Amino acid sequence: MTKRWLINNRENFMKLILIIFAVFTFFNVFAEPLANAELAFKIPLVKEPSTRPMTVAFVPAEKKYYIADGGLAPIGGEPFSKSQIHVYSEDGKYIKSSSPGFDNRSIYFNETTKSLETITYNVSSAAGFFPNTGIFKLELDDQGLLTSKSKTISGFSETFGSAGTMPSYDAKNNQYFAKQEKSNVVRVIDAASNEIKNEIMLDLEKAGVEHHDITDHYIAFTNQNGFELVLLDVDHKKFLTFDINGKFKGASELPKSLKIRAKNHFNGLGYTNNGLFFVYIDSEGDFGTYHAYKIFK
Numbered sequence: 001m002t003k004r005w006l007i008n009n010r011e012n013f014m015k016l017i018l019i020i021f022a023v024f025t026f027f028n029v030f031a032e033p034l035a036n037a038e039l040a041f042k043i044p045l046v047k048e049p050s051t052r053p054m055t056v057a058f059v060p061a062e063k064k065y066y067i068a069d070g071g072l073a074p075i076g077g078e079p080f081s082k083s084q085i086h087v088y089s090e091d092g093k094y095i096k097s098s099s100p101g102f103d104n105r106s107i108y109f110n111e112t113t114k115s116l117e118t119i120t121y122n123v124s125s126a127a128g129f130f131p132n133t134g135i136f137k138l139e140l141d142d143q144g145l146l147t148s149k150s151k152t153i154s155g156f157s158e159t160f161g162s163a164g165t166m167p168s169y170d171a172k173n174n175q176y177f178a179k180q181e182k183s184n185v186v187r188v189i190d191a192a193s194n195e196i197k198n199e200i201m202l203d204l205e206k207a208g209v210e211h212h213d214i215t216d217h218y219i220a221f222t223n224q225n226g227f228e229l230v231l232l233d234v235d236h237k238k239f240l241t242f243d244i245n246g247k248f249k250g251a252s253e254l255p256k257s258l259k260i261r262a263k264n265h266f267n268g269l270g271y272t273n274n275g276l277f278f279v280y281i282d283s284e285g286d287f288g289t290y291h292a293y294k295i296f297k
Contacts, residue, residue: 031224033241037252037293040276043067043092045287050084050099052263055166055218056270056278056290057107059116062144063090067290068104070121070267079131085118085138085146098146100138103130105164105217109273111171116140117153119167119176124160157194161187166218168271177229179219183211186219186229186246200229206248207240209233214240215264220271224296230277234264239277239295252295259283 043065045053051071058065065088072083080101087095106119116138122130133156139149160167160178167176167189175197176189188198202219204210213235220230222241227249229242237254254260259281261268268280270290277295282288 031227032297033227033239033250033252033295034297035253037239037254037277037295040292040294041092042292043088043278043290044285045086045289046094047086047097048287049086050082052267053280053288053290054104054267054269055106055108056272057109057116058272058274058276059109059140059144060274061114062140064088064095064144065090065092065272066107066116066146067270068107068118070104073103073121074131081120081132087145096145098148100136100146100148100150102132102136102150105166106168107270108169110137110169111273112174113137116146117169122163123156123167124158124163124165125156126158126161127163129156154191154194157189159187159189159194159196161185162217164217164266166267166269168219168221170221170223172223177219177221179215179217179231181216184246200242200244200246202229202231202242202246203248207233207242207251209236209240215269216266218267218269220269220277222271222275222296223273227296230271230295232260232264232269232277232279234260234262239293241295252293254279254293258291 050069054068054070067086069083072081081103084097084099086097103121104118119135120133135153137151139147162181165178167178174191178187184202184204186200190197215232227241228244239252241249270278276292278290
């Protein structure tokens with residue numbers, strides 16, 4: 001082993017360290033929250049929601065958005081909800097609506113299984129037992145439209161807590177983040193066992209808000225290192241970002257003229273895997289409009 005060999009390898013090693021550091025710095029700098037959220041585009045609803053729009057999913061391979069209604073529990077002895085899911089193109093044009101039979105709360109794209117999935121109201125059974133309650137895979141046809149078929153992923157589990165929770169999904173770690181109502185608590189639920197892995201206490205005091213200012217049932221998982229969780233501050237019109245431990249990391253302001261309603265405390269939200277936070281503005285257009293915001297650099 002020569003002295004020159006040692007010097008060359010030491011130099012190569014240092015270059016590798018510098019490259020790794022540069023890549024790490026690049027992704028962390030460009031993942032920081034924007035001071036002002038940027039409107040990416042809008043989806044004007046062209047069909048009246050069957051009840052109230054809940055959340056939004058994006059399926060990359062289909063280049064389509066799926067907007068899930070919720071609020072129609074099965075009635076009159078029928079086992080299926082009449083709440084619909086509406087399909088829109090990548091540029092916000094309406095395609096079709098379907099009734100897969102669930103009282104949807106969270107709809108999302110599972111990046112591991114490459115499937116569209118929905119979580120129903122009362123997934124925790126906190127409000128009693130209802131038929132077709134749990135987490136379900138929704139079948140798509142070769143055009144990316146919903147068929148009448150679905151598959152049960154899991155039934156209800158009391159570990160999800162609040163009946164109205166709208167959990168977001170972390171595919172990498174196969175876990176859910178379930179915001180608890182009237183609190184700063186987010187439960188982390190293992191998707192395989194439905195056991196509680198952790199409870200995150202959001203630092204609302206540092207964010208300058210109280211629990212009644214923010215969305216009651218929904219927090220988004222962003223998959224952004226150090227900025228994993230985002231929710232809407234309804235009363236002050238901004239997005240609040242937290243890390244995986246609940247530490248407040250920053251805010252992204254929304255236009256003060258934006259007509260966010262009290263209903264947005266409970267629904268009309270969504271975060272898609274292409275990095276957009278959706279907010280439903282019911283006063284815009286014939287049947288309301290979803291605004292899609294970019295909140296990270």
